[in-house]
Amino acid sequence: MPASDDTAAADTAPPPTVSVVIPVHNTRPxxxxxxGSxxxxxxDQRRIQVIAVDDGSTxxxxxxxxxxxxxxxxxxxxHQPASGGAGRPxxxxxxxxxxxxxxFLDSDDHLGTEALARLTRMALTHGSDIVYGRIVGADGRAAPVDLRTTAAAVTPFDSPVYWTLAAYKLFRRSFVEHHRLRFTEGRLLAEDLPFGITALLRAETVSxxxxxxxxxxxxRPDDSNASRQDTDWCEYLDYIGGVLAGVAAxxxxxxHRDTLMVRHFHGEILMPFAAPYLARDTAGRRAMAAAxxxxxxxxLTDRVLAALPPGLRLRAHCLRRSLDDELTAVVRADTGTRPRPPHIDTDGRVFARYPYFRDPARTLPDTCYDLTxxxxxxxxxxxxxxxxxxxxLRGTAALPHLGGGAVEVLLHGSGGDYRIPARYEGEHWLAEVDPATAADGRPLPDGTWGLKVAVTAHGGAGTTGPALRREAWLVPETPADPKAPPDGRDAAGLAPRTVARGPAGPAVATLFRSRPHGHLHLHLGTPCAGPPVGALW
Structure with missing residues (x-):
């Protein structure tokens, strides 16, 4: 029997550009x-194949x-019987x-409307095997990593891509089939690790x-995401051991291996040593530690240990030295009340105040607490x-967990460095840079001046004790006014202007962003070639 026109059209239609696979298990809401996303x-929907696999939903x-x-x-x-995890569907x-x-789209998440067009365009343009899209947390769930820079090619060693190994990204299907990549079946947690790790380490181009x-x-409002479910943590750690053996291979x-292992100590090895660890009795905790x-x-090389934050560094040290009581105290400190302010030594070193810090009866070294x-x-x-x-100028500035302190605006240029005190309350500061008095009460010389903010803060000893000082460049944000012209000017206007400088005479002043980093600069003298920044207040 001859094929109908519709059948013939279907037979000659090109394959879809992208297949979206959605595992579904009791996610009707x-x-x-x-x-819909x-x-x-x-x-074009004709270029999208959608495959929803119902995994025994009821x-x-x-x-x-x-x-x-x-x-x-x-x-x-x-449709298939429930398989116990997203891997089989x-x-x-x-x-x-x-x-x-x-x-791979999870059935409780959604896509931005341009996501597939942008991801496939990137892959087609650069021959990508994998394309990561920016991930946004919603409904109380945080994104695993903040991807801020669009790039045609990155590696797991020079970018944050390895910090999200979950399935929700674009893969070239021929690449997946060539390496015979498949998900681990029958697991609720970490079923996508072997797939994601092998793909990243073998891909020629990751964008x-x-x-x-x-x-x-x-x-989810009911806290029913798979990553939140109770787990046999000893079995889980044994499974992770197999996964990491694959990384080592x-x-x-x-x-390079240490770079990857830092992520695994954060995400898998030490992750259970929090509320799940404290929920177990003494024997259960010891079993988890032994696993x-x-x-x-x-x-855990010295390089990996040094790269961990103090809380995880202490956990790893306690596990390595079989310090079960100390491990429990550290975990409890992280899951309890607000942490105490850090300790600051007279030499400017800063230490987290976890249990047993400098306790002569314990064997926990200062290096485990150091967060300088x-x-x-x-x-x-x-x-x-x-x-x-x-x-x-106004802004916010803080050194986390350190109280009190002072804020200054710094002017840095070839003619010297000058400090301008700011009014500081809470984390908010306000300062005024007057070219007539900015050079320690004298007129600011001609030239280009970079602007920084500096914070001096104190630890638990208060303003009478040692202090820590940090500086950072000031970076103007995009003007809030959507009607602002593309050159950065807005209604308030920051075009070059003539300013008085007392006995030094007037000068043309321009605020501009440096290239390529966009740091705020003040130029005095002849008009600056760069476009002035628009005002925001």
């Missing part, structure tokens, strides 16, 4: 959002999917996929789309404008 993509998800399939010809629904979906690319919110990672000992100790012995290199100034420049002949 979220399917409108998840599936795929059907709302700006990428909440009406199967009926819902069947109904949607009647209205969306690009949706294929596969993803593998089944992969077996049905015909697209050039694969995207990142960070200038668009591609994937929305949702928490791919990457020889040395700095983790072989991983610590095998993979982790004390980063958190600051934002939130307002800037001319007021008369002076620049008024």
């Amino acid at each position: 979220y399917l409108d959002r998840s599936l 795929v059907f709302a993509q700006t990428l 909440d009406g998800s199967a009926r819902y999917l069947a109904e949607r399939a009647r209205h969306h010809p690009n949706l294929t629904v596969v 993803r593998n089944v979906g992969l077996a049905h996929a015909t697209g050039d690319y694969l995207f 990142v789309v960070a200038d668009y919110d591609c994937y929305y990672l949702h928490g 791919e990457v020889p000992p040395g700095p 983790a100790r072989p991983l610590v012995d095998r993979y 290199d982790r004390m980063v100034l958190r600051q934002r420049l939130t307002g800037w404008r001319w007021s008369g002949g002076a620049v008024r």
Whole structure:
């Protein structure tokens, strides 16, 4: 019998660009959002194959999917008995996929409307085996990593991509099949680790789309995400041992392997040593510690230990030295009340005040508590404008967990360095830079001056004790006014202007962003070639 026109058209139609695989198990309340985000993509639906694999749902998800399939010809629904995790339904979906690319979408999350178009465009342009899209946390769930820089090619060793090994990213299907990548079946937690690790370590080109919110990672009101479920942690740590043996087989000992292991100590090895650890009795805690100790012995190099934050550094040290009581005290300190302010030595070293710090009866070294290199100034420049002949600046700045202190604006240039005190309350500061008096009460010389903010803060001893000082460049944010012209000017205007400098005479003053980092600078003298920044207040 001759084929109908519709059948012939289907036989000659090109394969889809991307196959979206969605494992579904009792997520009916979220399917409108998840599936709807795929059907709302700006990428032509004829180029999208949607494969929803119902994994033994009992909440009406199967009926819902069947109904949607009647209205969306690009949706294929596969039904199977419950398998105990997302691994098997993803593998089944992969077996049905015909697209050039694969995207794995969890049925309680959703996509930005341009996500598939942007991800596939990046892959096609650069020949990518994997493309990461920017991930956004929602409904109380945090994104695993903040991808900020779009890049045609990155590696697990020079970017944060290795810090999210979950399935929700774009893969070239031929690459997946060539390396025979599949998900671990029958697991609720970490079933995607072997797939994600092997893919990243074997991919020739890994790209990142960070200038668009591609994937929305949702928490559930009932706290029923798979990652929140109770787990046999001893069995889990044994499974992780097998996963890390695979990492070790791919990457020889040395700095590159250590870079990866830092992430695994954060994400897998030490992760259970929090509330799940405290929920067990003494025997259960010791069993968990015994299960983790072989991983610590095998993979905790000095380089890895130094890269961990103090809380995890102490956990790892206690596990390695079989200090079970000390381990419990450290975990309890992290899950209890607000931590005490850090201790600051007279030489400026800063130490976390975890239990047994400098306790002569214990064997916990200072290096486990040291957080000096982790004390980063958190600051934002939130307002800037001319007021008369002076620049008024405001922002927020703080050194976390350190109380009190003072804020200064620093002017750095070839003619010297000058400090201008700021009014500081809470984390908010306000300062005024007047070219007539900015040079320690004298006129500021001609030239280009970089602007920084500096915070001096104290520890538990208060303002009479040692202090820590940190500086950071001020970086103007994009003007809030959407009507601002592209050169950065807005209604308040920060075009070059003539300012008085007392006996030094007037000068043309311009505020501008440096290239490529966008740091705020003040130029005095002839008009600056760079575009002035727009005002924000």
